[in-house]
Amino acid sequence: MASEHPPLQTVEVDGVERQFPHGLTMLQALRTLNISVPTLCHDDRLTPVGECWVCAVEVSLPRGLPFSNRPACREPLRDGCSIRSGSASLDAFRRNLLEQLAARVAPEEMERFPDKALHRLLREFGVPARAGLDHPIAIDVSHPHIRVDMNRCIACRRCVRICDDLQGESVWHVFGRGDDLRIDTEGGLPLAKSPCVGCGACVDTCPTAALTDASAWHEPVPTEWTRTTCPYCGVGCKLEVGVAGDRIVATRPVIDAPSNKGHLCVKGRYAHGYVDAADRITVPKVRHDGRWRSTDWAEAITLAADGLRRVAAEHGPDAIGVLGSSRATNEENYLTQKFARVVIGTNNVDCCARVCHTPSAAALKHMLGTGVATNSFDDIEQAKTLLVVGANPLENHPVVGARIRQQAQRGAHLIVIDPRRTGLARIADVHLAPRPGTNVPLLNSLAHVLFAEDLVDRDFLAARVEGVEGLAAFMAPWTPERATQLSGVPADAIRRAARLYALERPAMALHGLGLTEHLQGTQGVMALIDLALLTGNLGRAGSGINPLRGQNNVQGAAVMGCDPGTLTGSVRLVDACQRFEAAWGVALPHKPGLNAVTMIDAAHAGKLKALYVIGYDIFASLANADVTAMALSKLDLVIVQDMFLNETANSFGHVFLPVVSSFEKDGTFMNSERRIQRVRRAVAPRGDSLSDAEVLCRLAGELGFGDQFRHTCAEAVWDEIRAVWPAVAGISYGRSSRHGLQWPCVDEYDPGTAVLHARRFANADKAKLEQVDYRPTTECTSEQYPFLLTTGRTLHHFNVGTMTGRTRQQLLRPTDTLDMHPYDAGQLDLRDDMPVRVESRHGEVVLPLRVSDAVAPGQLFATFHDPARMLNRLTGPVRDTVTSAPEYKVVAVRVRLA
Known part of the structure; x- marks a missing residue:
C-alpha cells in the first residue's frame, strides 16, 4: 500500500533547497540546520501557540508568492514553501517587539538572571532594560x-x-x-x-x-x-x-x-x-563512655576493623550483619555485598528493599523469572487503561504521577485501588477503596469476573500461560459479593474495574507499598500478576506489572546483591556461587544469610553481635521500633556510615564513618524501569568525608583483603559488575552517559530492553498462574483499638527525613500528621491541629491532627518522616509470609486528645 505522504518534503531555506521529513514545524526544521530563531512564548515541552511572534520568519506559500511573517513555532512545514530565517526587516520586527517588552525588565534582574529567555534576547539585540x-x-x-x-x-x-x-x-x-x-x-x-x-x-x-x-x-x-x-x-x-x-x-x-x-x-x-547542612558530619567519630569524639580516618578504620575481627573470632562471621544503602550507587552496593561475602565471610547482607518492594521482586521472579518492572515509564502514554494499586504517585513519585494524570486527562481509563481518596483516586473512572489488609480478596474477585464474563485473552493463555483451568476453579467462589463482605468495595465497582482492565487494552498496572507492606504482600503481587496474565497485559507496550520503587537506588541495591539469598544480577547463590568465586578469587559462604528484619531478631536473641549499617537509618525505619531498640542495644558493635548522626548512630553507634552525598561522587543509579543512569560529581567532598566505595575499600584493606578491593574509580567497579553480570555487559559508562540504558543490554550493539517478556518469560516459555488464598492479618480492630491506621509518605518529605528534614521543605511540612475523617473527629470532639495521642498494642506517639475526607470513617493515615515523632513505635511485628517485609499498612489504634 502506498504511503500517504512522500518520504521527504522539499523546502527552500535562506535560498538553499533542503529536504525534511513530514510532521515538523518550521522552528523544528530550522533547528535541525542549527539555525537559531529567537523564541519567548515557546517551550519544547508544550504545544506551540505562537502568541509572542518573536520567532517570526518570512514565508512564501507556495514558493513564488509574496513573503509574509509567520510564527515559526506553530507554522507547519509545507512541501514547496520558501523560508527566510533572518533579514533586516525581520530583525527590525523582532527588535520592535523586544523594545515593548523591555519595559518589564529591570537592569538588575538582567544581571541576576542572565539565562531567562527575554533577558538573553534583550542582550542579543542590544535592547536596554528599562523597568x-x-x-x-x-x-x-x-x-x-x-x-x-x-x-x-x-x-x-x-x-x-x-x-x-x-x-x-x-x-x-x-x-x-x-x-x-x-x-x-x-x-x-x-x-x-x-x-x-x-x-x-x-x-x-x-x-x-x-x-x-x-x-x-x-x-x-x-x-x-x-x-x-x-x-x-x-x-x-x-x-x-x-x-x-x-x-x-x-x-x-x-x-x-x-x-x-x-x-x-x-x-x-x-x-x-x-x-x-549545619549538622552534617564530615570527620570520623568514635564513641567513648557514651560520648562521641572526632578522630581521623586511620583510627576510625582501625577501630572498626578490630571490632569486626574480634566479633568474627569470638562468634563466627555469621554474628555480623551488613546493610547496604538505597542512597548509594550501584558500584557501592556491589562492593558492600562483596565486602560481606569476601571480607566478613557471611551472607548476612541486605538493604531497605527488604521493607518495601522485596515482595514485588519475589513475586515477579517466581512467576515471570525476573523480579523487576516489566515495562517503561514511556508506556504510560501508550496505555489505554492505567491500574494504580496501593500507590500515591502524585505525592510519592510526583513526575510519574503527573504523567499518569495527564494520560488520564487525554482519555485513558484510570482505576485506582487504595483505601484513601488520593489525588488520582479523585479523578479515577473507578476507585476501589478496600479496607486495609484486604487486597487479596479484592484482586481475587477481579479475577473471578474475568472468568465469569469470559474476559480473559484465550489466545495469550493458550500460547503463554499454564494453570488456567485450576485457577478458574479456584476463583469460582471469589465472587464480588464475597469480596464486598471482606473489603467493603461495592460489587458493581469490582465488575466495572475488571471489564475496563480486560477490554480497554493495553492496560498498565503500577503498584506501590500499599500492596507489598502486608502480611500477604508477596501474594498480593502474585494476584496482580494473575490479572495481567489472564488478560494478556504482559510483554507489550503500554501494559505490564510495574512496581514504583521508593528510593533512588533501592532497585539497584537489591539487584547488586545486597540480599542474603542472591548475588549480583539477582541470581540465586546456589546457581552462581562458583562463577563469583572464580571472579573474586575466594571461596564464598554457602550458609543462608539473615535479612534486615531477621538480623534484628538475631540481635534480640543474642546471636548477632555486630552490625555495619551504610546509609540506612534502621532504627527509625523498621516497624515495631521499641523492639528494634532493644535488639540494637544488645549489639557489641554498631558501625554507622552516613552523612549525619542519624537515629541509629545517636542511640546505638560505636563508630561513625562520614560519607559524601551523591552530588560529591561518580557512579550509577538504577531507576524503577531498569534504567542505568550516570551520577556525576558536581561539588567537592565536604571535610574529610569519603565515598562509600572508598570507605569499604579502606576497611577491606585493613582486614587483609586489599587485593580484592583495589578499585581506582567508580567506572572500574562498574566494569567489574559488567564482567560478572551478563545482562549489563553492553552498558558502558560511555553508552550510558546521556540518558542511560535499560537492562537487559548484553553487548555494545544492544539498544537495551524497554519491555520484558515480549516473546518468552525469563525462566520459561510459559508462566504459571498462582492460586492465592486469603489470610487475614492479626492486626484487627477491637473495642479498645477501634481504628485501622495505615502509614506512608507525603510529597514534601522523604523517608525518615535524613535529607529533606535539613532543607526548606520543613517550612512546607514541619512535622508528621494524623489524618482522620470529619465524622470520627466530630465523634471525638477533635479539630485540626490538635495534638492527639495515638496508641497501638505496640507503642504510642503524639501527632497533630489533620481532619480530611481522604480517609474513610474508621480509618487513619499518618506519615513517618519526623524522627522526633518516631511513628514506628506504633507499627507491629506482623510480616509478609515470604520475604519478612513488615506490615506497615495495617495497625489497630485508638486516639485521644494529648
Whole structure:
C-alpha cells in the first residue's frame, strides 16, 4: 500500500533547497540546520501557540508568492514553501517587539538572571532594560522556593500552560483581556496557600523575572552545570546541578531526559540544602563512655576493623550483619555485598528493599523469572487503561504521577485501588477503596469476573500461560459479593474495574507499598500478576506489572546483591556461587544469610553481635521500633556510615564513618524501569568525608583483603559488575552517559530492553498462574483499638527525613500528621491541629491532627518522616509470609486528645 505522504518534503531555506521529513514545524526544521530563531512564548515541552511572534520568519506559500511573517513555532512545514530565517526587516520586527517588552525588565534582574529567555534576547539585540524598581503589584514571597513578581509578567502564558499540561495542578489562571489581562492564582491567593506543589516548572519556563527561584535572590549565579541523577525516589529524574564557589545554588531538569521529560518535583528541584547542612558530619567519630569524639580516618578504620575481627573470632562471621544503602550507587552496593561475602565471610547482607518492594521482586521472579518492572515509564502514554494499586504517585513519585494524570486527562481509563481518596483516586473512572489488609480478596474477585464474563485473552493463555483451568476453579467462589463482605468495595465497582482492565487494552498496572507492606504482600503481587496474565497485559507496550520503587537506588541495591539469598544480577547463590568465586578469587559462604528484619531478631536473641549499617537509618525505619531498640542495644558493635548522626548512630553507634552525598561522587543509579543512569560529581567532598566505595575499600584493606578491593574509580567497579553480570555487559559508562540504558543490554550493539517478556518469560516459555488464598492479618480492630491506621509518605518529605528534614521543605511540612475523617473527629470532639495521642498494642506517639475526607470513617493515615515523632513505635511485628517485609499498612489504634 502506498504511503500517504512522500518520504521527504522539499523546502527552500535562506535560498538553499533542503529536504525534511513530514510532521515538523518550521522552528523544528530550522533547528535541525542549527539555525537559531529567537523564541519567548515557546517551550519544547508544550504545544506551540505562537502568541509572542518573536520567532517570526518570512514565508512564501507556495514558493513564488509574496513573503509574509509567520510564527515559526506553530507554522507547519509545507512541501514547496520558501523560508527566510533572518533579514533586516525581520530583525527590525523582532527588535520592535523586544523594545515593548523591555519595559518589564529591570537592569538588575538582567544581571541576576542572565539565562531567562527575554533577558538573553534583550542582550542579543542590544535592547536596554528599562523597568523601574517600583512594584505596583505586591511581590509574593509566601512560598519558600518560588518568588512571584507579576510586575515582570509579559503574559506569554507559559506558566499557565506548563502547570496545566506538564504538572496538571492548574495553579495559574488567565484573568481579563487585552490591557487588563493578568495571570494569577485562583482567588488571588498567595502561592503558598494555592494548590502549588512546588515543582518549579513555572519558574523553569518563565522567560522573565516574574517567576524565579526564591534562593536565586541571595545565591550567586551558577558558573557551571553538571548533569546527574536525582537522589530521591525511584523515578530517576535527570537534572542539572548549578554550582558557584563549590556550592550547589540551583538545579533544573534535563529537558530531553526519558524518565522525567524535562520535569522535576519539589524535592528534586529544591531539596538539596542538606549537602551543606549545619549538622552534617564530615570527620570520623568514635564513641567513648557514651560520648562521641572526632578522630581521623586511620583510627576510625582501625577501630572498626578490630571490632569486626574480634566479633568474627569470638562468634563466627555469621554474628555480623551488613546493610547496604538505597542512597548509594550501584558500584557501592556491589562492593558492600562483596565486602560481606569476601571480607566478613557471611551472607548476612541486605538493604531497605527488604521493607518495601522485596515482595514485588519475589513475586515477579517466581512467576515471570525476573523480579523487576516489566515495562517503561514511556508506556504510560501508550496505555489505554492505567491500574494504580496501593500507590500515591502524585505525592510519592510526583513526575510519574503527573504523567499518569495527564494520560488520564487525554482519555485513558484510570482505576485506582487504595483505601484513601488520593489525588488520582479523585479523578479515577473507578476507585476501589478496600479496607486495609484486604487486597487479596479484592484482586481475587477481579479475577473471578474475568472468568465469569469470559474476559480473559484465550489466545495469550493458550500460547503463554499454564494453570488456567485450576485457577478458574479456584476463583469460582471469589465472587464480588464475597469480596464486598471482606473489603467493603461495592460489587458493581469490582465488575466495572475488571471489564475496563480486560477490554480497554493495553492496560498498565503500577503498584506501590500499599500492596507489598502486608502480611500477604508477596501474594498480593502474585494476584496482580494473575490479572495481567489472564488478560494478556504482559510483554507489550503500554501494559505490564510495574512496581514504583521508593528510593533512588533501592532497585539497584537489591539487584547488586545486597540480599542474603542472591548475588549480583539477582541470581540465586546456589546457581552462581562458583562463577563469583572464580571472579573474586575466594571461596564464598554457602550458609543462608539473615535479612534486615531477621538480623534484628538475631540481635534480640543474642546471636548477632555486630552490625555495619551504610546509609540506612534502621532504627527509625523498621516497624515495631521499641523492639528494634532493644535488639540494637544488645549489639557489641554498631558501625554507622552516613552523612549525619542519624537515629541509629545517636542511640546505638560505636563508630561513625562520614560519607559524601551523591552530588560529591561518580557512579550509577538504577531507576524503577531498569534504567542505568550516570551520577556525576558536581561539588567537592565536604571535610574529610569519603565515598562509600572508598570507605569499604579502606576497611577491606585493613582486614587483609586489599587485593580484592583495589578499585581506582567508580567506572572500574562498574566494569567489574559488567564482567560478572551478563545482562549489563553492553552498558558502558560511555553508552550510558546521556540518558542511560535499560537492562537487559548484553553487548555494545544492544539498544537495551524497554519491555520484558515480549516473546518468552525469563525462566520459561510459559508462566504459571498462582492460586492465592486469603489470610487475614492479626492486626484487627477491637473495642479498645477501634481504628485501622495505615502509614506512608507525603510529597514534601522523604523517608525518615535524613535529607529533606535539613532543607526548606520543613517550612512546607514541619512535622508528621494524623489524618482522620470529619465524622470520627466530630465523634471525638477533635479539630485540626490538635495534638492527639495515638496508641497501638505496640507503642504510642503524639501527632497533630489533620481532619480530611481522604480517609474513610474508621480509618487513619499518618506519615513517618519526623524522627522526633518516631511513628514506628506504633507499627507491629506482623510480616509478609515470604520475604519478612513488615506490615506497615495495617495497625489497630485508638486516639485521644494529648
